Amino acid sequence: MSRYAFGIDVGGTSVKLGLLTIDGEVVEKWEIDTDTSEGGKNILPDIAASVKDKMAEKGIKQEDVAGAGIGLPGPVDENGVINKAVNLHWDRKFNIAEELSNLLSGMHVKAGNDANVAALGEVWQGAGKGYKDMVMVTLGTGVGGGIIHDGKIVAGADGAAGEIGHLCIRPDETVSCNCGNCGCLEQYASATGIVRLVKEELEASDEDSLLRSGEVSAKTFWEAVGKGDKLCIRVAERFGRYLGIGLSIIGGVLNPEVFVIGGGVSRSGDLILPFIEKNFKAHVFHACANAKFVRATLGNDAGLIGAAKMVID
Amino acid sequence: MSRYAFGIDVGGTSVKLGLLTIDGEVVEKWEIDTDTSEGGKNILPDIAASVKDKMAEKGIKQEDVAGAGIGLPGPVDENGVINKAVNLHWDRKFNIAEELSNLLSGMHVKAGNDANVAALGEVWQGAGKGYKDMVMVTLGTGVGGGIIHDGKIVAGADGAAGEIGHLCIRPDETVSCNCGNCGCLEQYASATGIVRLVKEELEASDEDSLLRSGEVSAKTFWEAVGKGDKLCIRVAERFGRYLGIGLSIIGGVLNPEVFVIGGGVSRSGDLILPFIEKNFKAHVFHACANAKFVRATLGNDAGLIGAAKMVID
Numbered sequence: 245m246s247r248y249a250f251g252i253d254v255g256g257t258s259v260k261l262g263l264l265t266i267d268g269e270v271v272e273k274w275e276i277d278t279d280t281s282e283g284g285k286n287i288l289p290d291i292a293a294s295v296k297d298k299m300a301e302k303g304i305k306q307e308d309v310a311g312a313g314i315g316l317p318g319p320v321d322e323n324g325v326i327n328k329a330v331n332l333h334w335d336r337k338f339n340i341a342e343e344l345s346n347l348l349s350g351m352h353v354k355a356g357n358d359a360n361v362a363a364l365g366e367v368w369q370g371a372g373k374g375y376k377d378m379v380m381v382t383l384g385t386g387v388g389g390g391i392i393h394d395g396k397i398v399a400g401a402d403g404a405a406g407e408i409g410h411l412c413i414r415p416d417e418t419v420s421c422n423c424g425n426c427g428c429l430e431q432y433a434s435a436t437g438i439v440r441l442v443k444e445e446l447e448a449s450d451e452d453s454l455l456r457s458g459e460v461s462a463k464t465f466w467e468a469v470g471k472g473d474k475l476c477i478r479v480a481e482r483f484g485r486y487l488g489i490g491l492s493i494i495g496g497v498l499n500p501e502v503f504v505i506g507g508g509v510s511r512s513g514d515l516i517l518p519f520i521e522k523n524f525k526a527h528v529f530h531a532c533a534n535a536k537f538v539r540a541t542l543g544n545d546a547g548l549i550g551a552a553k554m555v556i557d
Numbered sequence: 558m559s560r561y562a563f564g565i566d567v568g569g570t571s572v573k574l575g576l577l578t579i580d581g582e583v584v585e586k587w588e589i590d591t592d593t594s595e596g597g598k599n600i601l602p603d604i605a606a607s608v609k610d611k612m613a614e615k616g617i618k619q620e621d622v623a624g625a626g627i628g629l630p631g632p633v634d635e636n637g638v639i640n641k642a643v644n645l646h647w648d649r650k651f652n653i654a655e656e657l658s659n660l661l662s663g664m665h666v667k668a669g670n671d672a673n674v675a676a677l678g679e680v681w682q683g684a685g686k687g688y689k690d691m692v693m694v695t696l697g698t699g700v701g702g703g704i705i706h707d708g709k710i711v712a713g714a715d716g717a718a719g720e721i722g723h724l725c726i727r728p729d730e731t732v733s734c735n736c737g738n739c740g741c742l743e744q745y746a747s748a749t750g751i752v753r754l755v756k757e758e759l760e761a762s763d764e765d766s767l768l769r770s771g772e773v774s775a776k777t778f779w780e781a782v783g784k785g786d787k788l789c790i791r792v793a794e795r796f797g798r799y800l801g802i803g804l805s806i807i808g809g810v811l812n813p814e815v816f817v818i819g820g821g822v823s824r825s826g827d828l829i830l831p832f833i834e835k836n837f838k839a840h841v842f843h844a845c846a847n848a849k850f851v852r853a854t855l856g857n858d859a860g861l862i863g864a865a866k867m868v869i870d
Contacts, residue, residue, distance in 0.1 A: 400812025404844035499715055
């Protein structure tokens with residue numbers, strides 16, 4: 245009977261690894277550098293060596309381990325095939341689950357997109373615990389997401405399901421998103437998007453604002469909203485309107501039980517949720533209006549916890 | 558070994574019933590009236606009697622039947638609980654699968670929303686055959702839809718998943734939808750919506766159009782588009798723009814393999830698909846742009862075929 249699983253969350257700078265019990269307890273977590281030199285060819289061997297070292301250190305045998313799950317910054321389909329990962333300097337399409345399994349003496353390996361895997365972590369051990377149909381929204385530098393249906397990741401035909409940052413919610417927008425389209429959700433709901441909206445407002449008038457001096461960031465912005473800054477509250481209403489409309493559409497398509505809001509922006513406290521919920525309720529089809537909104541609870545550990553869950557039934 | 562299944566598609570006027578083999582062949586289909594008198598209390602007993610009559614007529618025993626699936630015009634969750642069905646005059650929440658099973662001597666019964674069940678029919682025996690992740694879009698008087706993930710219906714927490722007619726894709730709209738919100742997809746992509754858009758264009762100028770005389774309907778509209786009517790082509794572009802944007806959002810959330818377009822509007826031929834696809838591709842996130850667009854092939858039988866599939870593994 246397997247007692248452990250490894251969870252691996254690969255980023256462009258570091259790889260987070262975790263040794264978990266199959267009940268979801270994190271026994272130990274650690275990090276290694278992501279070596280993106282030479283087309284990122286050392287990344288998987290480095291991960292495999294780190295896992296084997298940990299097994300040796302703890303006296304854990306292969307048969308004690310249910311497997312290793314790995315989350316990656318790129319589209320990964322349900323068979324574990326990744327199609328490029330720019331941040332890792334990988335430019336080929338290959339079955340990452342198979343390759344890592346070979347490096348780990350045939351250990352059971354499953355792979356997923358990092359945002360999808362984080363969603364699985366939250367539904368297993370975090371804010372989504374007890375739910376089966378959940379949508380995770382990650383508000384950071386960009387906007388990401390993950391769809392959980394019946395307790396499992398929805399990966400999509402090309403591994404690109406849950407890419408909610410690039411839903412077109414404002415087709416008339418003239419400013420381009422990084423992706424090349426215009427009017428993507430990320431242009432209004434990410435940290436970058438919020439800073440852009442604030443700067444536009446500051447330039448449009450001489451209206452007083454706490455952000456006229458000092459740094460304009462998502463953090464200082466939400467602090468100003470909390471202090472009643474009128475200009476910032478107006479921007480928060482726009483943020484909430486676009487995000488609320490976007491989530492109302494996802495709500496009408498999937499009718500989830502709960503939306504879990506995570507990422508750096510969401511750490512600015514419960515302040516943020518009413519701006520989203522109000523606009524969600526104003527635009528969603530009435531039969532789908534019962535969805536709850538909660539903040540993520542696992543922070544940066546969501547990825548490695550969700551990764552481990554992929555190999556635990 | 559069961560050889561048969563019953564598929565039942567309940568509408569406000571008539572109930573379509575089908576006797577199918579478990580391989581999906583329709584052995585026989587027939588209709589009975591929907592008796593909505595007395596709060597619709599006779600509907601399920603009438604259906605049960607009709608199924609039993611057919612079994613007696615054909616000499617089919619209970620053990621020959623895998624079960625009966627039933628599609629209904631209202632939200633049905635994955636446990637078979639329906640919460641009102643206005644068209645059937647039902648105003649209570651109850652487990653319809655259980656009630657029909659009791660009326661059928663304990664036969665295995667599953668229930669679903671009619672649009673979701675039709676989607677399952679198309680993915681089993683129709684235009685979606687061979688796919689596992691499919692989105693069905695039904696363009697009729699209104700706009701409906703159904704989501705198929707991993708070959709199964711996504712019902713949603715309240716049985717309201719796939720209600721894509723009421724996705725808010727134009728928040729600035731000032732005309733109200735039947736649902737009370739503004740800017741729903743149905744306001745532009747349904748037969749009713751198209752007629753409204755054409756009438757607006759006809760009133761806005763004296764521009765020549767084939768639809769200046771005679772009936773304005775979705776049918777005459779698409780005929781005029783086919784004949785190169787400039788005013789109508791402009792409306793078709795708007796129809797395609799709103800529907801394409803709506804489907805691009807669904808595409809980004811679910812990354813399906815295929816969109817199946819059904820319903821009365823879609824019978825106007827392959828003419829309609831390019832208007833949708835062009836706008837889908839212009840707005841969808843690049844990783845989700847491979848989705849195919851095909852027309853539904855089962856017509857009105859999709860409902861009873863999909864209903865039967867619910868009870869066949």
